[in-house]
Every structure is written in structure tokens, then in C-alpha cells.
Amino acid sequence: MDYKDYYKILEVDKKASKEQIKKQYKKLARKYHPDVNPGNKEAEEKFKAINEAHEVLSDDEKRQKYDTLGADWQRYQQTGGRTGGFDWSQYAQQGGNAGGGFYSFQEEGEGGDFSDFFSSIFGERRSGNRRSSMRAKGQDFSAELTVFMEEAYHGVKKTFTINDKNLRINVKPGVEDGQVIRLKGNGGPGRNGSEPGDLYITLRVPPDPRFTRQGNDIHLEVQVPVYRAALGGDILVDTLGGQLKLKIKPETKNGTLLRLKGKGFPVYNQPGQFGDLFVKVVLQLPEGLSEKEKELFKQLAQLRND
Template sequence: MAFIDYYKILELDKNATDAEIKKAYRKAARKYHPDLNPNDKEAEKKFKEINEANEVLSNAENRKKYDQYGEDWKHAEEFEKSKQQRQHHRGGQQDGFGGFGGGGDYSDFFESMFGGRSATGRGRTTQFKGQDYNAELHLDLKDVYTTHKRTLTVNGKNIRLTIPAGVENGQVIKISGHGGEGSGGGPKGDLYITFFIENHTNFKLDKHNLYTTVDLDLYSALLGGDITVNTFDGKAKLNVKPGTQNGTKVKLKGKGFPVYKKEGEFGDLYITYQIKIPTDLSEKEMELFTELAKLRKS
């Protein structure tokens, strides 16, 4: 397998910062995303390489291993262990590996890894789990109010997902067995999906509670009465008490956001009244308000 230069794929140099890596990945992923390049095999291949590159370079530990071991970064610990074992054997057996002599540090280890003879000479094949993949899913707050299914394209493959209601911004979900192929008969890697939730509604979300502001006309605030307000999934009727003050808060229990993985459980909705003072009063209205003011002063 040819060596893959992940820095070159993202058009970066080896001194790139984490922020530069993230920016380069997002730019390249948008450019080569299968949804924007339907039936384009070259773009599909490029998109897969971009995701592989990001998987390695966006993780500090993985990046360090990659810089040292290149494409075989996933086996860095095995390399080090094998090297230590070889040094131990050589120290005690005086070049007991014969024909390998002083040439390459990992010759026998590579043979055992890829199906050749093992260091013990018994032809053992070592199994390794496949590479884990990372993906981002951008949704609107309305999208995660209810449980729904969605198709996500990862490395050219369509994956049908069930997205539970109440998933949070920045939350990471693991989909087992949807990563890269294993080697030596090892299991597939996993897929880690990071959710980015954007809020384009008039509601503010804090944990599982929702907050919003409702305009209340002066007359309703003074005299009270029934009003209808918008909730996240419909409308609700509220009774306004006479003499309601500006900034008064009321709670609608169970009208907030769903709690993740707890079916039927919701937070609360908090409404703040914002009293609107009437403008452009008629001459008659001004007279009446003047009379009211005199009554309050008497």
C-alpha cells in the first residue's frame, strides 16, 4: 500500500495548528462531499481520504504517532514493544535472529503482522481493529425535537441513522462497526458522529428548559384575561392575572425540550412578559388616560 501523506491531502505543512487543520478539513469536506458531487468517483475517493486525514491529524496523540510512523501509526505501540523485545533477545542471544542481522528494526514484526512468520517462527498473523472514523452532522434545533431517521454519507457509504430526540450540541455518538476495515481478520473500526445543533427559533435552550419572551399589551396587563402563546410544538392558552408587571415570568411545565434517551420526559417552558406601551394615542384615549392619572393621584 502506497504511503498516504495526510498533510498533503489537506494542503497543510507539518507545523499546522489544530485550528488550521480543522479549517482545512471543513473546507475540503464541503468541496468534495458526495451530495455536491453525485456519481463522481474521484470526488468520492477524495472525500474518503480527507476524512482519513482528519481522523489522524485532528487527534494530538494520533498525529504524533503518524509523524513518527507514517501510514502505520495505528501500530505504534506494537512497533515499540517489538523493538524492545528484539533488543532484549539480541542482548541475551547474540544476534539470535540470524539472517536479519543489524538490518531494519522491525523486519520480523512486519512479517508477523502481514502474514509472514512471527518472531517465534510459528507463522502467527496479528489482528488489528480498523481505523475509527469521525464525522460531523449539522442539524437545526427543530430537527432534534423528535426522534427521526436520517441518511449520513461517510467515505462514500450511506448509513441510515436513528437520531434520538434531545441530542445536544457537541454530543458525540458512536456507531459500532462503521469505521475502516480491520487487518489480519480484525474487526472494523467505529464511527464517531459529532452533532452541531443550530438554533434558528425564538426559544433559548438551557439544558432541557426553553425560554422565550411574549409581548403583552397594556390593557391585558392591567385588566388580565386569556391570551394564546406559541410553544415549541404548537400553541397554549394562558390566563394573565390583573396587574401583571413587566418582566413577570410564568412556567409551563413539560413544555420544554425532550430529555435525551428518556422517552416522554421534557423540560419546562419559561415565558417572560414584555409589556408594550401603546403609541399614537387618539385624542379620546389621551383624555381617558389623563382622567385615570388624576384618579390615581387623588
């Protein structure tokens, strides 16, 4: 019986975290999935090996047992596979069942047969010469969904279709680009009565030409007529939450940044909490001056000795 290097099969370091193992497993499972490689026996065997490696390395108890065995395997081989001089009983399982669901891309009839190496360590029920099928959580699905900035601000209900199934999702206010929402039980069917997989939706919030979002803060530029900036007054500003009246103080300089507390983006999953709105003043010079206006500007320049 050959030793199986599960770390090598999953192409991860022996110190890899559970999250790294999960991520690498998903990557390889997609690559070698039978649906992607129809009729490819080599890919099918690779897919089974990947599932087996993940079953062990994603489970803390199995992984610890496997790592301990790895240190003793050479001594076991030196016995010629005989138990003499090697306490195999601490590893071998008589009968039993590896059982339990696990995060998996496998579907009915795929990847369910584990190797003799696995069975000898962790156990698996057999019926005659045929292994009984193991329970396995259904395949997890992933998808992307576009949510525009105004929708992300107010929240929105979205309806979409995946695998011929219509789903309706409630996107809460405050979501960010790249945020992942999990829809439990909306993945592939489970194997042998196990729970179905989940659907992971990555939200894509494209940039808005009017606003720049930084966390829960919103930045925008507003054009202010030069005379309004000089004399002061009120202007209306269009924001994601509607129009706001903004007070411009006399002699406001170009590039001045005004902060409106609590007028930014809603904080996700925290109703009533908002970031801030930062408004940058951009002075707007008048165009198409009349002769009278030009004369007035000349008088102002003379008064200012410009």
C-alpha cells in the same frame, strides 16, 4: 536493541488516563497518517511508532508490563543486552502473538510492523524474516451533522453521505449540541478479518432566535399588551410543542417569569419526560394612539395622580 519511550512517542504523561491516551493517539494518528503525508517516510515511521505506543498503553496488561520493564531497563543495558544478571524471561515472549484488535487509524498495509523492542516483550509471529500481519480494528471515522432545534425537539431522520456511502440516522428527541452518536461498524474496514471501525457523529444544534435552551428547560420571551397585563386574560404562546394558552393574572409586572411544568425539552432516551418552559413577560406599549385613546390614558393618569 533500543528502549522505546511510548509515553514520549504519544506525548502524554506517565500518569495519563486511558481516555487521555486515546484522545492523544487519535490526534497524532490523524496528523501523521500516510494519506495525509503521501511519500513522507518520516511521517510513515512516526505513524507506525504511534500505533505501537497505543497498542501498549491502551492495554492495561501490556502497560503494566511495560511500566515494570522500564524500571529494570537500565540494569538490562548494563549487562550489555545479555541475560546474565537480569531475568529477561519475565518480559520476553517466545513466539506468541500480540494479537487482538485495537482502536486504530491504520488501514491495510499501514503501520502493522512493530519494532523488535515490542516483539521481544509482547511477542509476534514471524514467517522467515518477515513478520506476519497483525489483526487490527478498522479506522474510526468522525463527522458533524447539523440538527435544528425543532428537529432536536421532535426527533428526525437524517440521510447523509460519507466516504461514498449513504447512511440514514435516527436522531432521537432531546439531543444536545455537541452530543456524539456512534454508528458501530461504519468506519474503515478491519485488517486481516478484524472488525471494521466505527463512525462517530457530533451533532451540532445551532441557536434558535425564539428560544433559549438550558439543559432540558426552554426559556422564551412573550410580548403582552399593557392593558392585558393590567387587567388579566389569556394569550397564545408559540412553543416547540405547538401553541399554548397562557393565563395572565391581573397586574402582572414587566419581567415576570412564568413556569409551565413539563412543557420544556424532551429528556433524551427517557420517553414521556420533559423539562419545563419558562416564559418571561415583556410588556408591550400601544403605538399609534388615537385621540380618544390618549384621552383615556390621561384620565387614567389623573385617577392615579400620576
